[in-house]
Amino acid sequence: MTSPVLTIRDLTVDIPTRHGILRPVNGVSYDIAAGEILGVVGESGAGKSMAGNAVIGLLNPPAHIATGEILLNGQRIDTLGRDAIRRLRGKEIGMVFQDPLTSLNPLLKIGDQLTETMLAHLDLTQTEARKRAIAALEEVGIPGAAQRVDSYPHEFSGGMRQRVVIALALCAEPSLIIADEPTTALDVSVQAQIIALLKRLCRERGTAVMLITHDMGVIAEAADRVAVMYAGQLAELGPVREVLAAPIHPYTDGLMGSTPLASRGKDRLHQIPGAMPRLDALPAGCAFHPRCPYTQDDCKADPGPRIEDGAGRAACFHPIAREEVA
């Protein structure tokens, strides 16, 4: 097996505050291989975006990486200085954010934004860069790319803008793309187009993708493996088919059950009692135990097993026993 593009080992992010240290990401480990889409799901505040920001070195101070290491193509990147990580962003790591309007500069033509990125990272002339900008727009399916390259962001619809952002993320041919809620602001039919585009590009170029979203349906269709996060920790990690169809962590099970699709034909939706704990009031032991239907004494005392080295399925003392799924 080839070495993974991205390796995260025991990553912990701390935010020191006057009232103590908050830990939005707590001992998270996972890998993403070339050409693989890893879905990272969780509810608001689960730490999924914070982990993504840690990888690209965009943590807002005072948030910082406390322990753990992040390796990109075998090299540590969490210890790099500001300038070094800046050269990496855009070149080795592409980013796609939720709101395409805020990730594009409204005052620059999209062609200029694309060429700017390429000239900063690749050894190209202006003419070559422009040619590649047009090719990149064609590749993400923007009709009439040769003309549209001189348009401003406001002249595009939401779906087309997100395509431009994807072109921008891909133009320096990065080995990893971090897509943080890339389709949340889009309509269902446009969402399907963007997901299909991401899947195709990832497969054709062998780019690793970290797809951060709260939408289980998107994960099911796009991801190869899925990491479920809860209160800063990894709750369950595994192939998407197994985790979503036969979850063994009680939190994943509850989350899947509360989606309206899973309750079709029932009067009431299954609900997880309570709410995710605030970071300054995490319960002792397993963070999920106050809401878990299977809690036993050991869950209340000990934080529970961790998913380490990207292996293992669920961080739980008493995972739900499942028949082997085919």
Added chain:
Amino acid sequence: MAIVSIRNLTRIFDVSKPWLNRLIERKPKALLTAVSDVSFEIEERTVYALVGESGSGKSTIGKMLVGLLRPSEGHVDIRGVDLAHETDAAKIESIRSDIQMIFQDPYASLNPRWRVRDIIAEPVAARGGATDGLAERLLEQVGLSARDAGKFPHEFSGGQRQRICIARALASEPKLIVCDEPTSALDVSVQAQVLNLMSDLKDQFGLTYLFISHDLTVVQHMADRIGVLYLGRLVEEADPDTLFDDPKHPYTQMLLAAAPKLDGFGREVAPPQGEIPDPINPPPGCAFNPRCPLAADRCRSERPALRTIGGSRVACHFAE
């Protein structure tokens, strides 16, 4: 009995540039038809859902129903009273207190400087009603604690805020609540809690909901009847089972195929082609014809009327 009857409802917005700009640039007036000739009825104690993508006119219909916008043409009758054309102030007042609304963003729809008690009692206090203990009672009914009445909105999470919005909507003992994307800003597990609460309250108080959403799975769970909107037009209406098992309009079919499936592992869908057309210059004939696989010449010239087919109403020349 139908509590709401909407007939030939149309709303046109004037989105022209200012007069002088039009004169200099020789541009005509630009009129955006947000809702075009929509008719449907909502039965008492049911949930009617409007689904559609952005720009389909679903929120505009909701706003016209509660009286926040006036219809350009057509009528909205609530218990036989047309709010936009009724002149008897007493009748208008009695109908108004029967309608309430819940908005999408619980962060924007609660005044951050008011205590929860005042927020919840406002619809009653505004009409001079008695508000003693009202907020505390309603808070417990929506699953919060009576002690929360003295707090401010920022002390609550998104799901709890939406519960406060629901409590406020219930304060004036309405019959009809228009819910505009009530759970779109919430996480899945919180969404489940809020949807369950809404179902319980509906049974308890005999409420009728107009449920506006873009989320097909939520609509399928909540609705008794679903209307699908495209570019301001009602293209299909059916009960959930019929709509999801046997969608008749090509747009509904496209929408259902595009929606992510929880068991759609590695599903390769041919994504829908094209985008929603410009509502200022909608295509002639059927609004869906530029994207429709079935489109024929007739679709480009003649707008299809809603036809009743089985339990559905469909606006397509070729549906059967």
